[in-house]
Amino acid sequence: MSGFIWPWQLAEKGILGMNRRNVNYIGRYNPRHLFPTVDNKLKTKLLAQQAGIPTPELLATICHQHDVMNFASVLHQQSNGFVLKPANGSAGKGIVVITEQQDDVFLKASGSVVTLHDLQRHVSNTLSGLHSLGGRPDVALLEERIAVNDYLAQFAHEGLPDIRVIVCRGFPVMAMVRLPTRASDGKANLHQGAVGVGLDIATGIALNAVQFGKEITLHPDNGRCLASLRIPQWQSVLAVAARCHDLTGLGYLGVDLVLDDQKGPVLLELNARPGLAIQVANGVGLLHRLQRVDALSRHSLRMPVAERVACSQTWFAAYSSSPSKPELSVLVDAKSA
DSSP, rough: TTTTOOOHHHHHHOOOOOIIIIIIIHHOOOGGGGGGHSSSHHHHHHHHTTTTTOOOOEEEEEEEEGGGGOOOHHTTTTOOEEEETTTTTTTTTOEEEEEEEEEEEEEEEEEEEEEEEHHHHHHHHHHHHBBBGOOOOOEEEEEEEOOOOOHHHHSSSSOOOOEEEETTTEEEEEEEEEETTTTTTOOOOOOGGGGEEEEEEEETTTEEETTTEEEOSSSSSTTTTTOOOTTTHHHHHHHHHHHHHHHHSEEEEEEEEEEEEEEEEEEEESSOOOTTTTTHTSSSSSSHHHHOOOOTTTTHSSSHOOOHHHHHHHTOOSSSSSOOOOHTTTTGGGGOO
């Protein structure tokens, strides 16, 4: 029984478990009729554009199998690369990032090579629902490839780093940056091997870094010291994340952003069921922060975005509370707390 931790001990440390997340936050704050807005990346994009929040440019939408053979000409026009993704995908499934091309040969962000036929088959599988939530028939989106922010590019392997912010009732409560690696195939996905770096809500400075749930200090591919990372334009990142609550009506969501040197924070997608590994990346639990927001009056929820962000930065600055890090490693398997 050595090393075993009871659910009540996790809660005492502020660790949010899956059951509590589902009941107290997703079930309580996210009406189910609003889920389609964030589950479908195309709907999210259109909603964000209406609100003036930048998103990657949509180059094409492939809806039918008979369109699969005809979109090669669109691909060949994208000299700066492109991204293929399912509209209803999750956990990074089905996303292909192309950085270069020559005739019918395409180079992925990971450095591997695929052919036009490979991409056509991938899109066909996407339409069939291979990568979608519940395996339902889907739509494939062709988007511009966002240029990597020069500063953040130093901390990633080939792919595009993204920033995940957890927002509760309009208040940013926790954040991390996900750094692509060779193991993650150039994708910013923790399940596939990306590095997660927890960020101080007050400053955007790195706090703690993990890969596959284990703490690391250096990027596994380029050797960069992760403790030196600090996110540029941090106030703008938090402001966009907070606005996404007003945009969707969801009271508990994950906001995924990337940094563009020209546009600033660009919204990639929203998640009504954000995962729990962000706690491991930060070395601190979510529960105590969420409970502070739970206790707010309705009047407090009507604060402007800038005031909500300022409150979060005051309340959740680093080191205000920090459970011991070894116990956080059990988080991924914690089913109740």
